[in-house]
Amino acid sequence: MARYLLLLQHLHHQRQRVPRVFRDRQNPLDYTDDDNLVKNYRLDRHLILDLCAEIGQGLERPTRRSQSLQVSLQILIALRYYATGSFQSVIADAHGVKINSVSRSIHYVSRELSLRLSRxxxxxxxxxxxxxxxxxxxxxxxxxxxxxxxxxxxxxxxxxxxxxxxxxxxxxxxxxxxxxxxxxxxxxxxxxxxxxxxxxxxxxxxxxxxxxxxxxxxxxxxxxxxxxxxxxxxxxxxxxxxxxxxxxxxxxxxxxxxxxxxxxxxxxxxxxxxxxxxxxxxxxxxxPKNVFTSLNQLLFFIIFALGEAFRFPTAMATMMMKMMMMAMKTMMMIMKMTQTRRGTKLMVDKCVTN
Incomplete structure (x- = not known):
């Protein structure tokens, strides 16, 4: 009986090798159109590629493994977080990586951008x-x-x-x-x-x-x-x-x-x-220390990505114009309803007076 319990204890504590599973990583730059890139990452394809060229050297990893994250994927992961403020687990599921990789990508991209803010x-x-x-x-x-x-x-x-x-x-x-x-x-x-x-x-x-x-x-x-x-x-x-x-x-x-x-x-x-x-x-x-770093790198995006003027890309500009048109239509409807009520009130007052 004692031998049997010792054998069970040995099997329980014996470390079993877990096979490594490589998740299917898809780079959004390969299959996402320009409008959806702007919608999800706030920058168009040209600006994302310029950003990869600007900070890519600081994001490359000296490793012999074939499964390291690409520079563009690290930048897109960070951009998705900056654009939405969502949980890192959600961003990990959207890009086919683990949450640890999302955290490291945000950290390294923020660091590289902060170093270049003074330029x-x-x-x-x-x-x-x-x-x-x-x-x-x-x-x-x-x-x-x-x-x-x-x-x-x-x-x-x-x-x-x-x-x-x-x-x-x-x-x-x-x-x-x-x-x-x-x-x-x-x-x-x-x-x-x-x-x-x-x-x-x-x-x-x-x-x-x-x-x-x-x-x-x-x-x-x-x-x-x-x-x-x-x-x-x-x-x-x-x-x-x-x-x-x-x-x-x-x-x-x-x-x-x-x-x-x-x-x-x-x-x-x-x-x-x-x-x-x-x-x-x-x-x-x-x-607060990490927040200061995030704010500095987001300021870098404004200067680097938008050049000499702060303007929205085409997709966001179209969305903002639609919102402004809807707001103007709502204001016009409210004004018409107000005028109608005033006119009705005046007619009632005249009838009462007569």
Whole structure:
């Protein structure tokens, strides 16, 4: 009996070799058309191939195995996560890989993109042609002269942290990172600050940024940023007049609002393209350090992929136009219903009066 139990115990603890199973990996670039590539990955085929050439050397693995992930597949896995903010298990099933491979792909792609961010996000120095072009672009919007850029902050939602959790609670009641951005008239980021929790005030983030130090130490005479009322008024930062009383102050506020709102539009376009940054796509389930890396690499996409102007690809532009047309039709129907009700009320009032 004792021998029998020992034999069963030996068989139970004996490690059995599990045969290795290779899953069927299909590269979406081989069978997905351009419209679906834009829909699922937010970039078209040409831009994805350019991205592979840009960061491919850092993603190649020195291995003799034949089953390592291709560079293009790693980039597509990361793009799918940035575009949807979905769970990594869902992305693994969609691409025929394991969840560990998805996690590593997102990490390595984010790292490579973050290392290249400084090449594409640069605040203009002194009197250069880039600075003159930025000023001309802002002046063409509402006639506001000598504008260096529009500055504002936005919240990127994250899950509650185990350390210093209260610091990440925003005034709106959710956990987030407070990111500051400065953009030009073409919706291109010139500077970003991604290192402060959600409870930080916009003015505090601005005062502790490198851009503020640059503007204070260097000569940017007759040039300024445009910010909302959350920022302090400085010689290089203009804010709206809180209680305008003269026609000049009213015109100033109108021109200031039309020019400054470009930064809010830029944040909106950024979050529409990469849903992992928006609450509709779910909260970023990472530590703040990893969130900072993700934000930096998504900014790289805006500059690298969109070139000189922030514009949607054809498929997304068509979708946005359809949404705008539907909204306009809805507004027209509401206006017609309101006019009909007003007309009916007037007729009833006349009958009652007569």
């Amino acid at each position: 594409y996000v640069n605040f203009p120095d002194g009197r250069t042609q880039q600075l003159d072009d930025i000023k001309d672009g802002f002046h063409n919007i509402a006639g506001f002269p000598n504008v260096l850029g529009a500055v504002d902050g936005t919240f990127v939602p994250i899950i509650a942290q185990t350390e210093d959790e209260h610091l990440y609670v925003t005034r709106k009641g959710f956990h987030a990172i407070n990111m500051q951005g400065i953009c030009d008239s073409q919706n291109i980021f010139l500077n970003v600050v991604v290192c402060w929790p959600g409870s930080s005030h916009d003015a505090f983030v601005s005062n502790n940024s490198e851009t503020t130090m640059l503007l204070e130490e260097n000569d940017y005479s007759d040039s300024w940023l445009l910010g909302d009322s959350a920022y302090p008024l400085k010689r290089y930062l203009l804010t709206p007049v809180l209680n305008p009383t003269t026609q000049g102050q009213i015109r100033y506020n109108i021109a200031h609002k039309r020019t400054r709102c470009i930064i809010e539009r830029t944040f909106g376009l950024w979050k529409v393209r990469f849903r992992c940054l928006h609450k509709s796509g779910g909260y970023l389930m990472y530590s």
